[in-house]
Amino acid sequence: MTAIPDFKEQKIEIASFIREVFSYITRFKGQLFVLKIEDGLMNHPLFPVLIRDISFLHKAGIKVLIVPGTRNSIDAQLKAWDISYSFNNGIRLTSEEALPLIEQASLGVAQRIMSHLTAGGCDGIQGNWVSARSLGIIDGVDYMRTGKIERIQRSIIERLLAENFIPIIPPIGWNKLGHAYNISSTELATELCKYLQVAKLFFIGNENGISMEGLKTSSLTKYLEVTDSGVISALDIDQAKEILDLNPQTLNFAQKDYLLNAIQACKVGANRVHLISGEIQGSVLQEVFSSRGDGTMVYSSQYSSIRPAVIDDIADILRIMQDYIQKGFLIPRTQEDILEKLKDYVVYVIDNAILGCGALHPFENDCAEIAAIAVAANYRKSGVGDAVVRHIISAAQIRGYKKIFLLTTQALDWFYQFGFEDGTIDDLPPSKRKHYNTRRNSRVLVYSLEK
Numbered sequence: 001m002t003a004i005p006d007f008k009e010q011k012i013e014i015a016s017f018i019r020e021v022f023s024y025i026t027r028f029k030g031q032l033f034v035l036k037i038e039d040g041l042m043n044h045p046l047f048p049v050l051i052r053d054i055s056f057l058h059k060a061g062i063k064v065l066i067v068p069g070t071r072n073s074i075d076a077q078l079k080a081w082d083i084s085y086s087f088n089n090g091i092r093l094t095s096e097e098a099l100p101l102i103e104q105a106s107l108g109v110a111q112r113i114m115s116h117l118t119a120g121g122c123d124g125i126q127g128n129w130v131s132a133r134s135l136g137i138i139d140g141v142d143y144m145r146t147g148k149i150e151r152i153q154r155s156i157i158e159r160l161l162a163e164n165f166i167p168i169i170p171p172i173g174w175n176k177l178g179h180a181y182n183i184s185s186t187e188l189a190t191e192l193c194k195y196l197q198v199a200k201l202f203f204i205g206n207e208n209g210i211s212m213e214g215l216k217t218s219s220l221t222k223y224l225e226v227t228d229s230g231v232i233s234a235l236d237i238d239q240a241k242e243i244l245d246l247n248p249q250t251l252n253f254a255q256k257d258y259l260l261n262a263i264q265a266c267k268v269g270a271n272r273v274h275l276i277s278g279e280i281q282g283s284v285l286q287e288v289f290s291s292r293g294d295g296t297m298v299y300s301s302q303y304s305s306i307r308p309a310v311i312d313d314i315a316d317i318l319r320i321m322q323d324y325i326q327k328g329f330l331i332p333r334t335q336e337d338i339l340e341k342l343k344d345y346v347v348y349v350i351d352n353a354i355l356g357c358g359a360l361h362p363f364e365n366d367c368a369e370i371a372a373i374a375v376a377a378n379y380r381k382s383g384v385g386d387a388v389v390r391h392i393i394s395a396a397q398i399r400g401y402k403k404i405f406l407l408t409t410q411a412l413d414w415f416y417q418f419g420f421e422d423g424t425i426d427d428l429p430p431s432k433r434k435h436y437n438t439r440r441n442s443r444v445l446v447y448s449l450e451k
């Protein structure tokens with residue numbers, strides 16, 4: 001006879017995932033994401049899915065602005081008209097005769113994105129809100145009608161965003177006389193971070209972030225976290241600079257350009273820059289709704305930290321503990337229980353999201369109890385629990401406790417690795433011993449701080 005599968009665990013995990021998504025939606029609601037989308041993705045079967053995912057973000061209340069990459073479409077257009085073209089240091093040299101075709105190709109890409117947005121129930125709007133001037137002649141090379149950005153009309157863009165439009169800004173700029181210039185869309189996306197308050201900037205291309213394979217590293221970048229597919233998960237500005245400096249030959253032009261612009265965007269105010277692939281199903285949603293995306297994130301401020309809990313954290317602490325309470329791994333706690341001992345709690349935070357918690361409760365005889373150690377289901381096995389326990393042990397040391405103890409039913413082996421040893425009920429301070437729950441029959445572990 002076939003056993004009936006038990007879906008209870010699966011349901012708990014789904015509920016915990018949905019809660020996490022809601023917490024991210026609440027955080028990002030009203031904030032602005034700028035997305036640069038490479039046109040090389042437009043013929044990929046997942047392109048409509050990518051734009052639909054972006055529509056979902058917008059419908060969830062996140063403001064979205066799109067800058068289309070246009071390199072492939074421009075190349076195709078120029079080839080179709082048999083117009084030769086060249087690049088210097090990755091920058092296109094734009095001739096007079098090429099310019100109208102470049103404009104056409106750029107507006108065409110924007111138009112296609114707009115059509116997909118309309119299909120997703122969102123209103124895209126494109127316009128020329130960028131002033132530019134000639135890049136001129138550099139080291140003897142005349143860039144002709146290639147321009148550099150002079151100014152972006154912030155107020156119009158802000159008004160459109162407030163009215164729930166998705167502005168699409170093709171990489172064409174105009175000078176005061178109405179002459180058009182071909183500008184870099186990566187630079188445009190970065191420059192927008194100077195003018196607008198951008199929470200996240202995405203570079204969405206065919207490649208998925210920066211692969212660690214073959215890269216030279218030194219002290220700053222030796223121990224970077226990588227994803228299952230070998231991509232660097234996160235880099236602060238200094239680490240990104242080091243990767244660039246040490247690997248001029250290994251990184252390709254697009255990777256160098258993205259990293260340089262990511263550093264620049266962080267410096268002018270974007271909180272996070274994500275380098276992701278549009279060829280991976282759901283990559284944008286993963287990156288937004290979890291801090292474990294598939295691509296590389298460049299960030300400017302402190303990314304993870306352990307800090308004392310505050311009242312606003314209680315709901316998240318309860319949310320993380322809930323599944324473990326239901327499974328009987330943790331004893332039930334109410335909002336009031338946590339509030340009463342709030343000063344004992346710490347939380348592990350990544351990117352402002354709470355992913356783990358723990359507490360150190362003081363007892364008599366210079367003893368303290370480690371309790372309420374829990375890690376959000378999706379972030380287990382990432383070192384969060386380890387970091388919280390080590391933080392609490394050193395806090396106990398600093399506060400002068402002689403012994404710490406804990407009660408556990410399910411995590412014995414895990415705690416042994418920190419140096420905890422088996423104890424008995426007699427090792428508990430008297431006030432704890434009095435309330436020991438014999439039915440629960442937890443094991444007592446102790447850790448001497450006098451060693």
Ligand SMILES: CC(C)(COP(=O)(O)OP(=O)(O)OC[C@H]1O[C@@H](n2cnc3c(N)ncnc32)[C@H](O)[C@@H]1OP(=O)(O)O)[C@@H](O)C(=O)NCCC(=O)NCCS
Binds near residue numbers: 385386
């Ligand atoms: C126990 C817990 C805090 C570990 O957190 P975590 O962030 O996943 O742990 P880390 O990333 O630091 O360590 C992961 C390693 O510990 C192991 N581990 C996790 N839980 C374990 C357990 N209960 N027993 C033994 N080993 C365990 C994992 O298999 C993993 O091993 P690996 O690195 O060889 O793959 C987390 O699983 C949790 O929240 N559990 C439910 C609540 C609980 O039992 N709390 C303790 C009672 S106070």
